[in-house]
Amino acid sequence: MIEFLSRRLAAALVTLALATVVVFAVVEVLPGDPALIMLGTDARPDTLAAIRAQYGFDQPLLTRYLQWIGGLLTFDLGNSHAYGTSVGKLIGDRLQVTLPLGALALSWALLVAIPLGVFAAWKHGGPGDWGVMGLTQIGISIPNFWFGIVLVLLFAVTWQFFPAGGFPGWRQDTLGSVYALILPALSLSLGEIAILTRVTRSAMLDTLREDYIRTARAKGVPERTVLFEHALRNALIPVMTVTGLIAGFLIAGAVIIESVFRLPGVGQLVYDSINNRDLIVIKNVVILFTILVLAVNLLVDLAYALLDPRPRISA
Amino acid sequence: MSAFLARARRHVGFQIGAVLLALFVGTALVSLVWTPHAVDDLQMRAKLLPSSAKYLLGTDHLGRDVLSRIMVGAQTSIAVGLIAVALGMSAGVMLGAWAAARGGWVDEALSRTSDLIFAFPAVLIAILITSVLGASAQNAILAIAIFNVPVFARVTRGAALSMWGRDFVRAATAMGQGPLGITLRHVLPNIASVLIVQATIQFAVAILAEAGLSYLGLGAQPPVPSWGRMLRDAQTYVFQAPELAVWPGLAIATAVLGLNMLGDGLRDLLDPRLRLLRVG
Numbered sequence: 001m002i003e004f005l006s007r008r009l010a011a012a013l014v015t016l017a018l019a020t021v022v023v024f025a026v027v028e029v030l031p032g033d034p035a036l037i038m039l040g041t042d043a044r045p046d047t048l049a050a051i052r053a054q055y056g057f058d059q060p061l062l063t064r065y066l067q068w069i070g071g072l073l074t075f076d077l078g079n080s081h082a083y084g085t086s087v088g089k090l091i092g093d094r095l096q097v098t099l100p101l102g103a104l105a106l107s108w109a110l111l112v113a114i115p116l117g118v119f120a121a122w123k124h125g126g127p128g129d130w131g132v133m134g135l136t137q138i139g140i141s142i143p144n145f146w147f148g149i150v151l152v153l154l155f156a157v158t159w160q161f162f163p164a165g166g167f168p169g170w171r172q173d174t175l176g177s178v179y180a181l182i183l184p185a186l187s188l189s190l191g192e193i194a195i196l197t198r199v200t201r202s203a204m205l206d207t208l209r210e211d212y213i214r215t216a217r218a219k220g221v222p223e224r225t226v227l228f229e230h231a232l233r234n235a236l237i238p239v240m241t242v243t244g245l246i247a248g249f250l251i252a253g254a255v256i257i258e259s260v261f262r263l264p265g266v267g268q269l270v271y272d273s274i275n276n277r278d279l280i281v282i283k284n285v286v287i288l289f290t291i292l293v294l295a296v297n298l299l300v301d302l303a304y305a306l307l308d309p310r311p312r313i314s315a
Numbered sequence: 316m317s318a319f320l321a322r323a324r325r326h327v328g329f330q331i332g333a334v335l336l337a338l339f340v341g342t343a344l345v346s347l348v349w350t351p352h353a354v355d356d357l358q359m360r361a362k363l364l365p366s367s368a369k370y371l372l373g374t375d376h377l378g379r380d381v382l383s384r385i386m387v388g389a390q391t392s393i394a395v396g397l398i399a400v401a402l403g404m405s406a407g408v409m410l411g412a413w414a415a416a417r418g419g420w421v422d423e424a425l426s427r428t429s430d431l432i433f434a435f436p437a438v439l440i441a442i443l444i445t446s447v448l449g450a451s452a453q454n455a456i457l458a459i460a461i462f463n464v465p466v467f468a469r470v471t472r473g474a475a476l477s478m479w480g481r482d483f484v485r486a487a488t489a490m491g492q493g494p495l496g497i498t499l500r501h502v503l504p505n506i507a508s509v510l511i512v513q514a515t516i517q518f519a520v521a522i523l524a525e526a527g528l529s530y531l532g533l534g535a536q537p538p539v540p541s542w543g544r545m546l547r548d549a550q551t552y553v554f555q556a557p558e559l560a561v562w563p564g565l566a567i568a569t570a571v572l573g574l575n576m577l578g579d580g581l582r583d584l585l586d587p588r589l590r591l592l593r594v595g
Binding site: 018027143279 | 328427430431435438439442443444445446447450519523526527530531533543546549550553554557560561563564567568571572575576579
């Protein structure tokens with residue numbers, strides 16, 4: 001198990017290293033002169049020179065790259081061009097909104113999807129199964145940001161149960177902050193619920209065909225125990241894999257959902273940084289998202305190793 | 316073909332998908348020659364009107380007819396989605412088929428590269444590209460296409476590898492045919508159905524992605540009508556004209572639902588054992 005996990009960790013680090021090269025190339029090499037991107041083509045030559053000196057754009061490429069990597073390793077990400085404050089602090093503050101939002105959406109998705117998937121597999125071929133599958137088809141097809149807007153229409157405009165957007169801040173109003181995240185988390189989880197329900201259903205259908213399930217049923221084990229203890233334990237392995245895959249998309253989906261609900265999270269920071277042409281923030285946020293995606297996938301691998309006693313050498 | 320049609324006639328999901336897709340494509344085609352009002356006809360005195368006989372779905376914040384804009388918006392969705400998927404598919408199929416034919420380091424390098432692109436969610440690729448190159452429909456197409464390359468590369472590689480193990484391909488190898496000839500003559504024709512099904516699903520994913528990007532202002536720029544952009548504008552007026560936020564979303568959901576149902580139906584009809592890659 002240790003060997004399996006260390007292999008996966010090594011692979012993730014290689015991916016991360018490659019990702020830094022790609023992001024660096026796209027943000028700092030592809031545009032030619034990053035200072036020109038940040039200030040616009042009508043900028044005066046002396047301000048351009050000042051920006052180049054401030055961010056080290058006048059240094060050789062390799063030096064710039066190594067300086068950035070060194071900064072990443074020591075959590076010194078430099079200063080934002082638009083905000084004038086430390087990028088590390090900027091991202092840290094915004095994560096206090098995005099991480100709870102993602103966690104809330106993912107827990108909610110699992111909480112809904114697993115029982116729904118088990119139910120559909122149990123009723124395989126019947127109207128219950130058809131109904132659940134039809135709902136997942138619709139769930140995959142609805143854009144989550146539109147679902148968010150519809151939730152605002154219903155629960156903030158028509159019946160004023162929830163705020164239409166904004167975020168009071170954890171320290172100022174903890175309960176209000178939780179409240180402000182409920183509609184966004186619901187919208188963010190829509191597609192994930194649909195996908196996880198389908199995966200749970202098909203994994204359950206595969207396990208329910210196994211001999212040991214037939215044996216358990218023949219021995220008279222109650223159906224609920226067969227479904228939730230014997231079958232679900234094995235069906236959870238593919239569910240975990242897909243959860244890892246979609247966690248990344250959940251983080252990216254947050255960019256749009258935060259825009260719908262005007263939440264001051266990392267997604268909103270990315271959006272503002274595009275408009276401000278703040279390349280320093282963009283490159284660091286993209287790497288941060290990549291680290292999050294890789295970290296979630298490593299956690300999934302760990303869960304894998306715990307759920308499945310057979311150590312997986314190559315996956 | 317007639318056997319396929321006979322089975323298609325019994326597959327309800329496939330039929331619903333086909334009808335929804337026909338509605339989507341038909342709307343775009345009709346809008347090429349006719350819309351109820353001119354798309355860019357600004358009537359500042361007629362802004363934010365509710366549905367009426369003159370404006371079936373009402374008017375937006377600039378007094379433009381919403382129905383006309385939704386009809387033309389279908390063109391934008393189809394153009395962006397179709398070009399992006401076609402580009403991503405061409406590159407992905409070529410790379411995947413190459414990896415399957417060559418094996419060894421080519422295969423290893425391509426697989427690792429596609430893992431790398433998968434580690435970046437599509438929206439982030441789009442954000443990176445548009446932050447450097449600027450927001451436009453072309454750059455949205457580029458971003459969606461890049462995301463599609465590893466999807467098709469993986470599907471093609473997997474399907475092609477299983478073909479390379481088959482007897483008729485081995486026979487062709489033994490007869491001295493080269494890898495390119497075998498790929499073109501034997502491998503690709505036999506995995507076409509997998510690719511068609513995947514392309515249908517990716518078209519749906521691309522329409523969702525385009526809507527999301529243009530909602531963020533990173534897709535087609537005004538005055539080109541796009542469904543995502545209409546939703547962004549509608550949100551500003553959600554208290555005055557809530558129904559403005561309903562129609563473009565319904566249009567997106569209908570188009571995507573149609574393609575998803577058609578894709579799932581095609582999979583059932585062409586090859587029920589097939590497992591799709593579904594990421595978006």
